[in-house]
Amino acid sequence: MTHITIDGIDFDASKGSTILDVAKFLGLEIPTLCYDEGLSAWGGCRLCLVEIGTGKRTRLVSSCTYPVEEGLVVRTATKRVIDARKMVLELLIAQCPTSKTLQDMAAKMGLDKVRFKPKWEDCIYCGLCVRMCEEQMNAKAIGFANRGEKLKITTPFNINSEDCRKCGACIYICPACTLRCDGPNPENVLCGRCYNDLQPTCLDVSDDYNCWMGLKYLNVESTGFGAVCPSPHIEASFITPPNSSRRSKSSSLPLPDIQNAPGYGCENGVR
Amino acid sequence: MVSTIIEDAAVRHHGLLIPVLQEIQEHYGYLSEEAVKEVANKLGMKISDVYGVASFYTAFSFTPKGKHIITVCNGTACHVRGASRAVDILSEELGIKPGGTTPDMQFTLETVACLGCCAIGPVVVADGKYHGNMTPAKVEKLLLNLRKGESIEKDKICV
Numbered sequence: 001m002t003h004i005t006i007d008g009i010d011f012d013a014s015k016g017s018t019i020l021d022v023a024k025f026l027g028l029e030i031p032t033l034c035y036d037e038g039l040s041a042w043g044g045c046r047l048c049l050v051e052i053g054t055g056k057r058t059r060l061v062s063s064c065t066y067p068v069e070e071g072l073v074v075r076t077a078t079k080r081v082i083d084a085r086k087m088v089l090e091l092l093i094a095q096c097p098t099s100k101t102l103q104d105m106a107a108k109m110g111l112d113k114v115r116f117k118p119k120w121e122d123c124i125y126c127g128l129c130v131r132m133c134e135e136q137m138n139a140k141a142i143g144f145a146n147r148g149e150k151l152k153i154t155t156p157f158n159i160n161s162e163d164c165r166k167c168g169a170c171i172y173i174c175p176a177c178t179l180r181c182d183g184p185n186p187e188n189v190l191c192g193r194c195y196n197d198l199q200p201t202c203l204d205v206s207d208d209y210n211c212w213m214g215l216k217y218l219n220v221e222s223t224g225f226g227a228v229c230p231s232p233h234i235e236a237s238f239i240t241p242p243n244s245s246r247r248s249k250s251s252s253l254p255l256p257d258i259q260n261a262p263g264y265g266c267e268n269g270v271r
Numbered sequence: 272m273v274s275t276i277i278e279d280a281a282v283r284h285h286g287l288l289i290p291v292l293q294e295i296q297e298h299y300g301y302l303s304e305e306a307v308k309e310v311a312n313k314l315g316m317k318i319s320d321v322y323g324v325a326s327f328y329t330a331f332s333f334t335p336k337g338k339h340i341i342t343v344c345n346g347t348a349c350h351v352r353g354a355s356r357a358v359d360i361l362s363e364e365l366g367i368k369p370g371g372t373t374p375d376m377q378f379t380l381e382t383v384a385c386l387g388c389c390a391i392g393p394v395v396v397a398d399g400k401y402h403g404n405m406t407p408a409k410v411e412k413l414l415l416n417l418r419k420g421e422s423i424e425k426d427k428i429c430v
């Protein structure tokens with residue numbers, strides 16, 4: 001057992017667990033992106049930053065990779081932590097504003113501006129797909145290639161890989177593949193947040209109701225969230241069925257036709 | 272044969288990936304798809320791993336390179352001493368951009384960021400031979416010599 005203090009709570013953590021494990025156990029919320037319970041921790045996105053140490057000697061570490069140590073003092077929600085996370089998220093959104101996962105996070109964290117030039121890329125290099133393919137699918141069909149600006153996720157030589165099982169797991173786990181809706185202002189770096197100003201978030205809504213924006217079957221009475229739809233933007237024209245190139249993480253939406261797709265089942269390239 | 276080279280190299284380098292790739296690169300001037308697959312196979316690795324490493328380093332290339340490889344240093348020191356002029360001249364003379372290979376497979380033009388010999392910049396490396404203080408005139412002369420097929424000693428420095 002390792003004794004740590006996390007947000008003022010004294011806790012005996014089992015050896016080898018990470019700060020994130022403990023926080024989860026105690027119900028302390030830490031946002032994560034490149035972390036998944038079924039995969040090895042990677043520490044790539046830096047969204048799960050927490051502050052460790054006391055007095056003037058504190059520093060930020062990624063909680064998903066930091067193993068607990070005796071006497072460790074952790075704070076998960078100081079101003080420094082929140083600011084750092086927001087900055088990270090701002091950068092991630094600038095890279096890939098089309099990700100619904102990121103937009104939801106932004107809404108949750110109250111991010112209301114993005115100061116960086118949007119790049120509209122379709123990957124944030126979280127490495128989830130690569131680890132998924134390797135660790136769960138045992139295929140290792142995709143990997144990081146090149147470096148620096150040219151870094152990308154791809155199959156060897158950018159062509160169909162014989163190692164790929166066409167399982168679609170990489171697409172399933174990809175946070176950039178959960179495309180945000182064409183909402184009121186698709187050109188905006190931050191989405192309209194029709195539902196995002198409330199909990200549950202956009203992703204939860206579309207998952208539960210399997211509908212475009214969660215709006216088709218939802219109206220003021222039946223939201224179940226006890227709230228009048230906050231969005232002034234919603235008009236009939238806006239409630240359109242998802243166009244096929246836009247995917248939701250919902251399991252009931254038709255899965256992409258991986259078998260017949262060029263490359264790996266994602267129009268954006270290899271996923 | 273690719274496979275014999277790989278087997279041989281794999282034994283000599285105790286199955287280490289990068290030296291094996293280096294030998295293939297040296298021998299064939301590039302890493303073919305076949306070679307990468309073969310290496311993965313021989314070393315018991317996944318192709319995506321080999322590809323990841325090979326694509327990381329600029330020393331490896333997936334496309335065939337020319338007979339003569341001309342590398343111009345465009346690091347800070349060489350740049351301020353006018354390396355861009357050397358690049359311009361070579362690009363114009365050869366009709367290719369940096370990174371390109373002439374259609375007759377004679378020349379490949381590359382740029383790098385610092386070769387570690389800034390004192391003699393701007394530096395141009397032609398087939399492993401370092402040429403320092405490269406004025407436009409010297410660049411032209413170098414190219415002429417290469418075209419004439421003058422024999423070049425490898426890894427020699429000439430200032």
Ligand code: SF4
Nearest residue numbers: 133164165167168170
């Ligand atoms: S679809 Fe292919 S690349 Fe994606 S996780 Fe499955 S095996 Fe890996």
Ligand code: SF4
Nearest residue numbers: 123124126127129174
């Ligand atoms: S393709 Fe998706 S899962 Fe893979 S690294 Fe990029 S954003 Fe992450």
Ligand code: FES
Nearest residue numbers: 043045046048064
């Ligand atoms: S979740 Fe910890 S760094 Fe991404």
Ligand code: FES
Nearest residue numbers: 344346349386389
């Ligand atoms: S900058 Fe050219 S050798 Fe250092």
